Amino acid sequence: MIHFEGVSKIYEKQLALKEITLSIEKGELVYITGPSGAGKTTLLKLIYAHERPEKGRLVVGDYDLSVITQKEIPLLRRMVGIVFQDFRLIDTKTVFENVAMPLRIRGLSDRDLKDFVFDSLRLVNLRHKIEAYPPTLSGGEQQRIAIARAIVAEPQILLADEPTGNLDPENTKAIMDIFKEINAKGTTVVIATHNPDLYTHSGRRVFKLQEGSLTGVEVL
């Protein structure tokens, strides 16, 4: 589903990722780990074409990202659901509107998208917050709204960047359970985290990054 072949990314003459080669299969749930600045976010950004590789070949689904056109980028992003580290919720829109956004982008009408939004919010246990605005929600609730938005259009790939950062253990567990549930339905899930509690004893592949290099892959 996702194939990196010798991919490098340079930011202002500094190598952010060095010759990364890895493959993530369809339906897998994997972790990308490493300390801050190791390149986890950059690796995710490359997958949804927010950044372009300077070197190497990167294939996501049917798209070869080294030759992808501007018109194809929105189509690629529609097959990827993203949980951003800073959530990227729109403060002036209600929870319903925030979660409905990926469906509106796909051209669904109000009537057609309602059920998808309700199902998604039910999955993250926030159906009752439908009329609320993001600034009135706690960090954990905002995180769950971001997840609901990422999964509402049933993407083939789900990317989550530090999805449990600053959350208490109870919220962390709830969110990890949601990811496992989504993965069980066949979605490929990639979680970038520096928190070892998430992947230890998970039985999943863990890609370890250190200063932009892939230093190992383990099943933990």
Add this chain to the structure above:
Amino acid sequence: MITGYSFRFAFESLKKEFWINVIAALSAGVGLFIIAILSITFYSINSVAKKLPERFTIILYMKDNTPADEINKLLLNLKNNSMVRSARLITKDSALNELKKRLKDSSFLIEGLDENPLPDSVEIRLRSDAVEKALLKDFIKELRSVPSVDDIDYGEDVMESIVMIKKAVETSGIAFIAVILTGILFNFYTTIRILFYRRKEEVETFKLLGASGGFIRAPFLIEGAAIGIAGGLVASLMVFGLTQVFAFLSTRLPFIASFNIQPYLLSFLIILPLAGALLGVAGAFLSIGRIRY
């Protein structure tokens, strides 16, 4: 891609940035009003110029002792000419009688004359579509070449002045309209740019979620169109106000009646909002440019 959501997004923004939009619509309205006034001036000058040949008389003074059949032949030729509306002979006797009538109390001035000094003449009136200066010049040249014609009087100076004024108004008017149109376009360009930057975060999120260029652009194009229509309506109102002022003035100042804009009022009420919408959409389109991912 324009959806119901695009309209909602656009109208939310119109409400949220109310004053920016009001100022943009008013500026566009004033610009469109000036364009409307210039167009009305064009029309008025054109219609005056068009009617000119109808009022325009060419007098051919015939040489003394020109035989009657030659004059009749000339009259027949003139009547068959497509530029001529009418041609009639004024004999030297009727011309003298006419002169006497005009002189009234001063008719003693010509009483001492032994013989009638006035020549036979032919009065020609032109069709309204024969206003073209070049055509008229050719026609006059043709008449001058008739051997029995002694002299021609056709108010050349007046004709030339009108044509010159018409040309000057046209050229400067077109240049002025082009400048104002550019100004209006720039007004929309900057307004939509401000609105776009105010929602930059939102737009960036849309892009990351897979929105197409069309989806992102649509609300701003709608917003441009809405501001444009509002501007057009402002201009229409101003034109309507002007018709009322003209209607009032024309009862006191008769020359105002020749600048009658009442017949164009309905066209302006439709054209101005439409022109505003087009300029608004064009300004928004230029302002947003290509969406880059």
